[in-house]
Amino acid sequence: MKFRKVRLCDLCSIVTDYVANGSFKTLADKVKYLNEGYARVIRLVDYNNKYSKKDSIWVSKESYEFLKKSKLYGGEIVLTNVGANLGTVFIAPQFEYPTTLGPNAIMIKTNENDKYLYYWLKSKNGQNTIKSIVTGSAMPKFNKTDLKNIEIAIPCIEDQDKIVEILSNIDKKIELNNQTNESFKDVFVTAPTGAGKSILFQVPAIVAAEKNELLTIVISPLIGLMKDQVNNIKLLTNCAATINSEFTPIEKEKIIEDIQNKKVSILYISPETLLSNANIETFIGDRQIGLLVVDEAHTVSTWGKNFRPDYWYLGDYLDKLRHRTKHVFPIATFTATATISNGTEDMYHDIVESLNLTCDTFFGEIKRKDIKFNIRNHKKNHAYKEEKDEIVCEKIRDYSKNYNDKTLVYFPTIKSLNTIAANFSNEEIAIYHGKLDKIDKDEALEDIRKGNKNVILATKAFGMGIDIEDIRNVYHFAPTGNLADYVQEIGRAARRSGMEGIAATDFYKEDFRYINKLEGMSQITIYNIIGVLMKILYKYKTGNKRNFLVSADEFSHVFQATNDNEIESKLKATIIAIKRDFKSMSNYVPLVFKPRSMFTKGLFFISDSKKPIIKQYGWEKYLELKYDRKQLEKMDVSNIKTKYMGDLYIFDFKQCWLDNYNGKYDGLTFGNFKRKFYLGELPGIDRTCFNDRTLLKLSSKLNNFYDVKIEALHWLNVIKSVLDDMKISNKHYNTNDITELIIQKGISSSRTKINNLIEPLVSLLISYDYNYTSGRYKFCDYNSKTNRYHVVSSYYDRTINHIKSSIENIFNSCENSNETILIINTNKEDNKIMRSDPILVAAQILELLDLASYTFERGKSLEFFVRVNSEETIQKVLNNHSYKSRTLTTIQKLHYDSVRYMTYFFTQLRTDDERWQFIEDYFLGQVENKYNIEDAIFNIKKMDSQIEKMQNQDDSYKEKIIDEVKLYELFSEDEDETLKFYIYDTEIKEIENMGYKRISPVAPVGQSLSIGKQGDDFSINGFNYLIMKIDNYELRNVIKTNWLI
Secondary structure (H helix, E strand, O other): OOEEEEEHHHHEEEEEEHHHHOOHHHHHHHOOOEOOOOEEEEOHHHHHOOOOOOOOEEEOHHHHHHOHHHEEOOOOEEEEOEOOOOOOEEEOOOOOOOEEEOOOEEEEEEOOOHHHHHHHHHOHHHHHHHHOOOEOOOOOEOOHHHHHOOEEEEEOHHHHHHHHHHHHHHHHHHHHHHHHOOOOOEEEEEOOOOOOHHHHHHHHHHHHHHHHOOEEEEEOOOHHHHHHHHHHHOOOOOOEEEOOOOOOHHHHHHHHHHHHOOOOOEEEEOHHHHHOOOOOHHHHOOOOEEEEEEEOHHHHHOOOOOOOHHHHHHHHHHHHHHHHOOOOOOEEEEEOOOOOOOOOOOHHHHHHHHOOOOEEEEEOOOOOOOEEEEEEEOOOOOOHHHHHHHHHHHHHHHHHHOOOOEEEEEOOOHHHHHHHHOOOOOOOOEEEOOOOOHHHHHHHHHHHHHOOOOEEEEOOOOOOOOOOOOEEEEEEOOOOOOHHHHHHHHOOOOOOOOOOEEEEEEEOHHHHHHHHHHHHHHOOOHHHHHHHHHHHHHHHHHHOOOEEEEOHHHHOOOOOOOOHHHHHHHHHHHHHHHHHHHHHHHOOOOEEEEEEEEEEEEEEEEEOOOHHHHHHHOOHHHEEEEEOHHHHHHHOOOOOOOOOOEEEEEEEHHHHHHHHOOOOOOOOOHHHHHHHHHHOOOOOOOHHHOEEEEEEEEEEOOOOHHHHHHHHHHHHHHHHHHHHHHHHHOOOEEHHHHHHHHHHOOOOOOHHHHHHHHHHHHHHHHHOOOOOOOOOOOOEEEEOOOOEEEEOOOHHHHHHHHHHHHHHHHHOOOOOOOEEEEEEEOOOOOOOHHHHOHHHHHHHHHHHOOOEEEEEEOEEEEEEEEEEOOHHHHHHHHHOOOOOOHHHHHHHHHHHHHHHHHHHHHHHOOOHHHHHHHHHHHHOOOHHHHOOOOOOOOOHHHHHHHHHHHHHOOHHHHHHHHOOEEEEEEEEOOOOEEEEEEEEHHHHHHHHHOOEEEEEEEEOOOOOOOOOOOOOOEEEOOEEEEEEEEOOOEEEEEEEEOOOO
16 A cells, blocks of 8 residues: 655645634624524534534524635535534534534535545544644644645545445444444454554444444454554544553453443453453443454464464354344454465464354455565574574664664564673663563663664564554564464564665574474374363263363363463363364364363351351351461451451352252352352342352562551651642643652652553552542542643642551561461442451552552452353263364464465565565465475475375384384484384484484384373474374374474
């Protein structure tokens, strides 16, 4: 898409306003406003009131004829140019009566596509351009002359029409859904990085919010992406927000409240956050969803290390939401990298199928003419690793010396990044990867943005959502994924208009060892699938129930994982593979798995007076004592010590559900059972017997809690002093101003850390709502457009003193400790607990200040719901010893093809045009048809065909073929490893080139394969093989893996 810059006056046929009809005196004499009349005067207030005739103003026919230069006929662009709402853009409606433009607005008509200019003016670029011509502080404004001279980047009329078609398409779907509550087609859009995809859904979302108070939910994969888009959209609207794991509970509660009160109408969240809310109403109240956006939609179809299982469960969730609730809305998906193919790698159809879309599709051009390639091919002369590291370090030094250019260096792993980073000082480079603390990430980004450093070393974590517009060079240490990932990453270059970027690398064929290893570490295997099915069937048979619960740790033997989160992620991914396999075979899935884990045990305080009632119901057997009353009294940190007339118990929801499922509660899923329990809707039990409690565990990040207390009180005293200064001055302060005041008063933390603290810390203090005063004690106003704070009262003094008192109460009895546990009364009906309980507020402030961390325990034993629909179908798979997973085969083929395509791209193409054309063909699924790609895998076709024959022919034929394979022992000099594998004699030379210098046969054909641990293998030309002999040396299976030693 080619853009040209033009002045507004050269683009438009009309740029006029109310005062174009005459002087203020003449207008006052000739125009009189009436309550009723011949023609209506259109103002911003009419647009805001949805053109209700209430409070409308009119003029006579004579006045209307006098106002001939500002007559409206419908379809004109109207732009407000005076006052606090300056920059508001809307399209003039067409009425059955005459209309004319009111004061404080400009009317525009173009010679090309009016709607394109309308959408551009509503975009971030448009609003920034308008902001640049504004004068005046008390009454901001801009004039027609300055507006006419602004420059606009516009494509050709055909591309203008295409952009408008997409935007109008989304607008129309939202409006029709709102009017008729019927289902309409969804929208799928691809556009290159830097093409402004966000505006394609942001503008319709703003229109839906302003016009019909509809809610737009944006599913986004990364916190950085969410924050960036919310910050950018502030120029257009104040109604956007995000909820993510970096937010304090108070901030989350406040945003949920703002959603339900219609203050927030564009919400950015992750798929995990959405799926964690089984009942969407608990999240959005009675709001109507107008649009759901899946941003960076290629994530839905990404397998491998960065695979997010919850994306694959998103389709089922949205399908139920659209067909089983009041919500009827279109889904719009946006991505820069979605391949279209009839072969294995077909992201487009994967996404459409996974999200259950019926869509209109818009495919944009992938090519970025402002990015050139500098790819240098190498053949190793000595040990690969040392040679590679030496070249990369030399290149980074060259980049760092050129202070005028910013460079982003991508690494496939944190380990490879750290190895290179060790050769440079902190002053020379910035570092960014997923395991860094948030503060370190923010400081790295700030250094690059401000030009304090000009080189940043990063993993894929530096990707979607991080928009630094003046990066010139993107250099790859080695490929980090497939060609789609590569295009996404080089798209970080030259985001600023008129700039040229360079995508560079020093390529060795051994570079693929990193993604091979990552792919193998993340992949699920046939063993995982069989193991999960066996465990599920065992649970079904032993429990004699179709519906049951399973915990992630019950599958720890199936997965090689280091923690529960990794097991849970692999379990979800395996279930997806199982479901896809069954769907491909018969379109029938014999089991149901709900990805939202639920606590099967809850914490409750039960008073002495209620214990006889529980015993009467026979539920005492589900109670386990957690803390008795004496222990509770010791843990009480309130000012007024309470005498406890009861004890704290763990209630076993799961066992209660299982015992009673076939009786009184037959037909209830576990989720519904728990929901009815908390709502008090279960027959035969008094909900008031169970008083909800939460355990709050605090852990010191300093030597002990005494140090935490002293430092926290110091911080709060400084904050109070800063707020005093702000109130006395009566000025408006931005975060940088407040940071300087804090540093001046003796806080020694870094500016970036303090800057990042201000917004959440002030939000916590403002939101603190002790005794439920509903904002009565609000002490500070915040202007999101100017990012400035204004202290309007001294109520902060009361708030800070209350929190200081809570901190002292918490730590006075445990100053020499590093951990403590507190008990919080958390009534389920109290949705303001996080901002009304002083201990919880104090805990959140301590974590924000990085003095202590806190965790909640509201329940125990997270488990998943499973239902077996057909034992016979599952057993049939388990009985089939030669069962092959179509899904796993597809995943393996995806990686195999990815290595082939990347090898061809880096080694066989010479010019920028050739490379961009190959990328375009790759995304359109034309690579296999148009290019004679040499097989990047050494002898893979030969090996595949021979193994296939071995599996299907008789024993004598097996012996004949297997004679070509010998068991060798491999000694790696640089890796210090010894491995034993069956390999072809013809491959010995290739293996020697890989660094295995001593290779010797150690056993005759037919001996069982001896390996150090499950998963050991070797790589040939970027692809790895593990050949296993099992069951009396009979060759049963050949497992292609992608792990590199």
